[in-house]
Amino acid sequence: MSQFVQTPCKSMQANAALGQHIRVAVLSTGKVAAxxxxxxGIGTTxxxxxxxxxxxxxxxxxxxxxxxxxxxxxxxxGSLAYCAASGxxxxxxxxxxxxxxxxxxxxxxxxxVMAYNPDPGAIRQIRSRFTIAQVNAGATVLPxxxxxxxxxxxxxxxxxxxxxxxxxxxxxxxxQSASAVSLMDAKTAGLTRSTLLRAGTATNGLILADGASxxxxxxxxxxxxxxxxxxITTATHIDVLLTYVVES
Numbered sequence: 001m002s003q004f005v006q007t008p009c010k011s012m013q014a015n016a017a018l019g020q021h022i023r024v025a026v027l028s029t030g031k032v033a034a035x036x037x038x039x040x041g042i043g044t045t046x047x048x049x050x051x052x053x054x055x056x057x058x059x060x061x062x063x064x065x066x067x068x069x070x071x072x073x074x075x076x077x078g079s080l081a082y083c084a085a086s087g088x089x090x091x092x093x094x095x096x097x098x099x100x101x102x103x104x105x106x107x108x109x110x111x112x113v114m115a116y117n118p119d120p121g122a123i124r125q126i127r128s129r130f131t132i133a134q135v136n137a138g139a140t141v142l143p144x145x146x147x148x149x150x151x152x153x154x155x156x157x158x159x160x161x162x163x164x165x166x167x168x169x170x171x172x173x174x175x176q177s178a179s180a181v182s183l184m185d186a187k188t189a190g191l192t193r194s195t196l197l198r199a200g201t202a203t204n205g206l207i208l209a210d211g212a213s214x215x216x217x218x219x220x221x222x223x224x225x226x227x228x229x230x231x232i233t234t235a236t237h238i239d240v241l242l243t244y245v246v247e248s
Contacts, residue, residue, distance in 0.1 A: 008063030014049035014056055021045060021068040021110050022087035023097070024058060028147055032058060034087030038094045039145045039246070041087070044069055061115060069097070069113045071104030081113050089113060094126050094142055123153060125243045129160065130225060135170060135238050138226040145246060149216045150174065150223055154243040155184050155199040157191065161236030164191035168229030170238060172199075175221035176212065183213040185228070193235065216247060 015031040018024065024032040025041040031053075035041030044067050046057040059067055072088040075081055081100045082093025089097050089111075098115035130139050142150055155172060164170065170191060172184040183199070190197040190204025197205050199213060207213040217223070225240060232238075 005060075008065075009046055009057040009059050010043075011055050012058045014052060014054050016049075016052045018045050018049040018056070018087070019070065020048040021070050023069065023083065023089070024087060025147075035083065036143065036145055037085040038083055038143050039148065040083060040095060040097065044087075066101060066112050066114050068110050069115075071100075071107070071109045071111050073104065073107050075100045075104040075111065077101065077103040081111075094128070095124065123243060123245055125241070128240045128242070129237050130240065131237055132232045132235055135225055136227045136231045138224060140222050141172065141225050141240055141242060142223040142244065144220050144222040147219060147248065149219050149247045150221070151216045151245050151247055152183055152199075152214055152223070152242065153245060154241075155213075156241040157184070157186050157197050158195065158239040158241070159191040159193050159235045159237075160239055162193050162234040164188050164232050164238075165234035166230045167227045167232045169204075169227075170232070171226055171228050172240070172242075173224045173226065174217040176215065176217055178218060181208060181212070182206075183208065183217075183223070191235070191238075196241075 013031045015033040022045045023035040023041040025035040043058040043060040046059050049056045070088045072084045072090045075091045079100055081089040081097045083095040083097045084090035098113045101112040104111045169187040171182045174183045185206035187204040199205050200207050
């Protein structure tokens with residue numbers, strides 16, 4: 001039977017013991033669990049859950065006013081608070097949760113946050129800078145999200161500090177149908193210093209056949225970046241400009 005609430009909180013069943021003021025996401029079971037890094041979730045716990053299956057009030061993201069959230073470390077008052085692991089917020093990340101209205105000094109501090117309320121499936125955009133050492137070794141652009149899928153809308157790379165040398169290029173990778181795929185195959189010739197190389201650019205910004213680079217990736221999988229061929233030389237960093245949505 002369908003139902004709805006017109007209040008700021010909704011009683012929901014916990015998947016496991018949960019702390020108070022933790023960001024939570026809904027699982028396929030209908031229960032809530034601590035939201036992961038980069039995952040907005042649906043709200044925060046108003047009280048703790050002492051054990052699995054306990055019902056607790058969840059302050060929904062649609063609720064008016066500010067809320068209390070657990071920080072994972074130092075956050076300055078007035079700075080952005082990002083979605084962090086274990087349902088906490090941090091001073092950096094890929095998805096902004098809101099604005100910190102008071103400072104946190106250490107992991108476990110509870111602070112007041114004015115949370116943003118994006119629409120489900122809202123288009124998000126990040127700019128992340130990776131060192132060449134990170135790209136050579138392989139780095140995570142967007143972390144895997146439980147029970148959620150990424151779908152890339154647009155993707156560009158910029159070489160910083162010099163041209164990308166030695167390597168064949170740079171791959172931005174995802175997982176589709178349980179197989180690793182190159183959402184963007186950026187060739188070295190297009191990765192010259194300060195040049196915006198966009199996915200779909202002929203010859204140097206190759207995408208998957210029939211537009212599959214912009215199809216859903218698999219549930220619980222990350223978006224990553226790694227060199228193609230030899231280790232990259234000359235350039236110092238690679239900027240990733242990624243527009244995406246999170247879908248179920």
